[in-house]
Amino acid sequence: MLSLHASRVRQRSAVIAALAALALLGSFLAATPAQALSDTGTGGVFVPVGGARIVDSAMTAKQWKTVQVAGKGGVPSDGSAGSVAVVATLIGISNQGILTGRPNDDEPSTTMGIYGGENKQNTSFSAVLAINSDGTIQVSAETNARLLLDVQGYYTANTDGTAPGGFVPMNGSRIVDTRNGTGAPKAALTSGKTVDLQVGGVAGVPKDASAVIVNMIAANTGSTSGYFTPYPTGSTRPPNSFNYAGGGVATSMQAQVKLSSAGKLTVFNQDSTADLVLDIQGYFTAAGKGGAVFTPGAGRAYDTRTSGNTVMGKNETRSVQIAGKAGVPVMGSGINAVVLTLTALKSTAGSGNATVWADGTTRPNTTSINFDETTIRTNTITVPLGTTGKVSLNNVADATNYVIDVQGWYANPQAPTIVCKNYANGFWAKELPSSPAVCGVTVPAAAFSGQQVRVELDGKESALLALNTNSQTTVEADVPNAPGQHS
Numbered sequence: 001m002l003s004l005h006a007s008r009v010r011q012r013s014a015v016i017a018a019l020a021a022l023a024l025l026g027s028f029l030a031a032t033p034a035q036a037l038s039d040t041g042t043g044g045v046f047v048p049v050g051g052a053r054i055v056d057s058a059m060t061a062k063q064w065k066t067v068q069v070a071g072k073g074g075v076p077s078d079g080s081a082g083s084v085a086v087v088a089t090l091i092g093i094s095n096q097g098i099l100t101g102r103p104n105d106d107e108p109s110t111t112m113g114i115y116g117g118e119n120k121q122n123t124s125f126s127a128v129l130a131i132n133s134d135g136t137i138q139v140s141a142e143t144n145a146r147l148l149l150d151v152q153g154y155y156t157a158n159t160d161g162t163a164p165g166g167f168v169p170m171n172g173s174r175i176v177d178t179r180n181g182t183g184a185p186k187a188a189l190t191s192g193k194t195v196d197l198q199v200g201g202v203a204g205v206p207k208d209a210s211a212v213i214v215n216m217i218a219a220n221t222g223s224t225s226g227y228f229t230p231y232p233t234g235s236t237r238p239p240n241s242f243n244y245a246g247g248g249v250a251t252s253m254q255a256q257v258k259l260s261s262a263g264k265l266t267v268f269n270q271d272s273t274a275d276l277v278l279d280i281q282g283y284f285t286a287a288g289k290g291g292a293v294f295t296p297g298a299g300r301a302y303d304t305r306t307s308g309n310t311v312m313g314k315n316e317t318r319s320v321q322i323a324g325k326a327g328v329p330v331m332g333s334g335i336n337a338v339v340l341t342l343t344a345l346k347s348t349a350g351s352g353n354a355t356v357w358a359d360g361t362t363r364p365n366t367t368s369i370n371f372d373e374t375t376i377r378t379n380t381i382t383v384p385l386g387t388t389g390k391v392s393l394n395n396v397a398d399a400t401n402y403v404i405d406v407q408g409w410y411a412n413p414q415a416p417t418i419v420c421k422n423y424a425n426g427f428w429a430k431e432l433p434s435s436p437a438v439c440g441v442t443v444p445a446a447a448f449s450g451q452q453v454r455v456e457l458d459g460k461e462s463a464l465l466a467l468n469t470n471s472q473t474t475v476e477a478d479v480p481n482a483p484g485q486h487s
Contacts, residue, residue, distance in 0.1 A: 037449040037469050038327025040107050041130025042082040043294040043408065044156030045166050046284045048211040048258035049074030051087075051231060051238030055149035059090075059141040061097075064105070070135025073151035081131055082157030083296040083408070085256050087240050089124040089148040089227075090115035090141065096376065097142030102298075103130040104138065110298040111341045111405045113378040115145070117371075121225045122243035126152065126254045126380045128339055128407050130296040150240030152256040153211065155294045166291020167213075167410045169282040169337035169384035171357050172364030173203040176278035179219065188220060189269035189276055196233050197278065200263015209283040211258045213382045216267070217277035217367060218244035218251045226272025230257045233264035246272055250353070250370035254281070254380040279366040281382045282337065292336055292410035295448045299326030301340070302404040312395040312402060319359045323389025326406050330470055331389040333445040334411035338385060343378045343403040344371045352397020359386030363394065371397070380407065411447040418442075420479065436478040443473045458486055 052073030059065060069084050071077030088099055096116035100109035113125030129137045131154075141147065176183035176197055183202070184195050199214075201207040216228055227241040244251035257265050267276055285291040302320045304311055312318060322338055324330040344354060356368045371377040383391055393402060418425065420439035443453045446467040455462045457477050467473045479486045 036327060037329060037446060038299045039295045039297045039408070039448045040110070041103055041296050042157045043130070043296050044082055045291065045293055046085070046153055046155055046211060046256070048153040048256065048284070049151055050235070051150055051152060051229075051240035053148060053150050053239045055147055057147060059145050059147045061143045062140060064138045064140045065147075066136050066138050067149060068135060069131055069137050069151075075151060075154045077135065079135070080157055081154040083128055083130045083155045083294065084137065085126065085128045085152040085154065087124055087126050087150040087152060087242060087255070088112055088139070089122060089150075089241055089243055090145045091122045091148070092146040093120040093123070093143065094145065095120070095143045097145070099139060099141050101127060101129045101137060101139045103132040104136075108298055109140070110407060111343075111378070112139070113341065113380070114343065114376050116143075117375045117377050121245050122227070124227070124241060124243040124253055125378060126256065127341075128155070128294070128296055148241070150238070152240070153258070166285045166289070166293065167282055167337070168285060168291050169382065169410060170204060170280055171361055171384055172366035173280045174277065174365050175199065175203050175280055176276060178275045179277070183278070184276065188273050189267070190273050191226065191270055194266050194268045195276065196264055196266050198264055199280070200259055203280055205263070205280060205283045206285075207263050208286040209259055209263065210286050211256060211284040212265070213254065213256050213281040213283070215279040215281060215366065215368065215379070215381065216242060216253045216255055217279070217370060218274040219277055220275045221246050221248055221251070222273040223247060224272045226274060227270055228253070228276070229268040229270070230255050230265055231268075232258045232260040233262070233266045234260050237268055244272075244274060249372050250351070252367060252370045252379045254382065277367075292412045294408055294410050296408040297327055297406050299328070299406045300403070301326040301328065301406055302402070304401045304403070311399045312393070314398050315394070315396060317392055317394040319390045320393055320404065321390050322404075323385055324470070328406055328409055329411065329447050330445050331385070331387070332472065333447040334414040335409050335447060336384060336412060337382060337410040339380065339382050339407040339409065341378055341405040341407060342369050342381050343376065343405070344369055345376050345401040345403070346371050346374055346397065347401070348398045349373045350398050352395070352400060354396060354400075354402065355394045356381055356383050356391050358384040359388065359390035359392045361386065363392070413447070414444040416441050416443040416453070432483065433481045436481050439477045439479055441475045441477065443467055443475075445469060445471055
């Protein structure tokens with residue numbers, strides 16, 4: 001008699017990375033690397049923390065600074081954190097420059113953001129970096145500046161999805177706009193003012209969501225720069241700050257924010273007057289309720305200035321392939337969203353903005369980045385992928401160049417399938433077959449580097465086999481034609 005049961009699949013990750021580092025702002029051009037999965041470390045599910053400040057120090061131009069992350073700001077010290085979400089703020093800026101980060105000096109760096117784009121005003125941006133095995137990260141600024149680094153949360157170093165906060169990407173929805181009274185009173189935030197915002201239960205975000213990824217836009221700003229601090233309503237306000245430009249310049253800043261038990265967050269404003277616009281990019285589930293896991297990565301996915309591409313025209317929409325590019329997994333691996341550094345290089349007069357969303361879907365009423373005339377601006381964005389692995393990019397400005405770099409991706413772990421010739425799972429044969437049953441175990445394409453499969457047949461394990469990075473992998477197993485139950 002013969003009975004067939006599902007095999008077990010084991011996974012592990014290895015540190016493999018390939019990133020073309022950014023050049024100086026004058027050229028801001030690097031070759032796109034050949035396709036290979038280029039994650040910079042292990043990742044998992046998100047655990048939000050309180051926004052503690054872990055760095056406040058001077059940065060010497062073009063020198064790497066090692067920062068202890070594990071054991072600081074709510075990040076565990078036991079090695080269970082695989083990557084960290086931070087807010088970086090540069091002040092005392094001498095010239096415009098790029099802030100880059102990496103887990104260690106054996107790994108290439110990734111673009112965290114460009115600072116000093118508006119008259120050398122304070123500049124903030126969020127970023128996600130893999131944590132080195134000793135619990136540190138490394139950051140480097142192109143110019144002398146003072147760096148503030150605040151922790152938003154961390155991603156676990158495993159991919160079993162048991163910790164709080166699997167991610168569910170959303171195509172974007174505007175839930176707050178103080179310019180017209182959407183989701184908040186119709187009034188700009190003056191210095192020292194806070195506003196409480198209901199997020200859980202709004203625009204598809206469940207009431208029990210543990211945290212959200214939002215794009216905060218400071219609009220109609222006063223003559224001086226200021227900053228927003230988002231935090232769970234009812235908790236102590238943390239020191240973290242998202243600095244925005246003054247003089248009426250709109251500034252976009254992504255934030256990963258924990259929600260209160262009632263699904264609310266509070267935004268505090270300081271040092272200037274600004275209207276607040278809040279766009280949802282996705283949410284993290286409550287503990288044990290699924291969602292995608294995160295893997296940190298690095299690579300350049302798109303550049304309008306490279307050969308074969310052209311500058312984007314006014315109101316032009318362009319489809320951009322992300323999956324399978326710059327080390328990002330292919331579709332079918334479980335990938336459903338990416339974290340990108342979006343850079344706008346505006347060389348002509350006039351301000352503008354751009355929106356990025358899943359290709360093939362309806363354009364949301366959101367904005368991904370805002371920029372002033374003749375400036376270089378960046379923003380971290382989290383965006384779902386279309387069914388073909390593309391995003392749509394719309395340019396609401398005169399001719400503008402764009403660069404898209406990868407910080408990582410979210411994927412839902414995909415279970416393998418088992419198909420046996422002439423037999424189904426749980427089938428019992430009345431007579432012994434004349435030959436072994438040939439079973440094929442098919443696993444989707446790898447979602448991170450070093451992913452492997454092992455098949456266990458009747459308690460005996462096969463050798464580990466590396467998963468294909470571009471297509472599914474099938475392993476055959478011969479179930480013996482012997483009496484008894486086989487699994």
